[in-house]
Amino acid sequence: MAATQKLKADLYAPLCPSRTVLDHLMSRWGVLVLLVLLERTWRFRELGRKVGGVSEKMLAQTLQHLEVDGFVRREAFPEIPPRVEYSLTPMGREAAQRVQGLALWVEANVGRVLSARAVGAKKVAARRSAS
Amino acid sequence: MAATQKLKADLYAPLCPSRTVLDHLMSRWGVLVLLVLLERTWRFRELGRKVGGVSEKMLAQTLQHLEVDGFVRREAFPEIPPRVEYSLTPMGREAAQRVQGLALWVEANVGRVLSARAVGAKKVAARRSAS
């Protein structure tokens, strides 16, 4: 009892908890944080600067979600000034690697997508004006 | 000229187009649509029912984003009643497979995450009350 659930998870079911897990992993900032953490351990501000464009609030919130879900480990050192280090748990590393798989593909293929957009945007626009 | 871009894409740069590509792929409904399309070709309503919980508006918008980006092919048949079929392009399949990699991991590991949450939520809550 209390063992890890074996009842089938189903992303297509709106109420399935797997949706919230996926939401945390794929959130705007969640993705970037995971990628950065894959590289090494970081302090809070350091992480913020590395990600680029994230506010303190969202960084804190994102890290808490990932910590609660067991993807990120937070270690606070009782010093002055305070120092807190964030790293991936083993499970976090597993998930982050999958995220990285997609991220690397995107970085490598933005060019193809941008080319596709040039023609794709017109097709969609044409349908709208044909009303 | 007009060749696919080779200039380095950087997800950490807020202005890099790769961010919008990733946003489309990882959006709430984008993920689910890609997973479903990986299975086979679907009609509009069919797709909506399969995904579960998506509104017409969001389904149409999501499909358009993916179509514009060159991930999804839309084929309309001049019949009455109208029939429109959506499928993945070869590039869409490449991306969708990466998305699937993460999705399958999540479905298989929700149990571990749920267990982690039981203890993780308390740790975070404890910090807040210790103010």
Place this chain on the structure above:
DNA sequence: CAGTATCCTACACGATACTG
């Protein structure tokens, strides 16, 4: 069926100020 157009609201998110 396959959408589009309109309206409306909850909340995601940023900016700012403050605490330990």
Place this chain on the structure above:
DNA sequence: CAGTATCGTGTAGGATACTG
């Protein structure tokens, strides 16, 4: 430094009605 608290706003996204 490492956050939390508060406030204000833009917009993602749902509900509904309508078109071809």
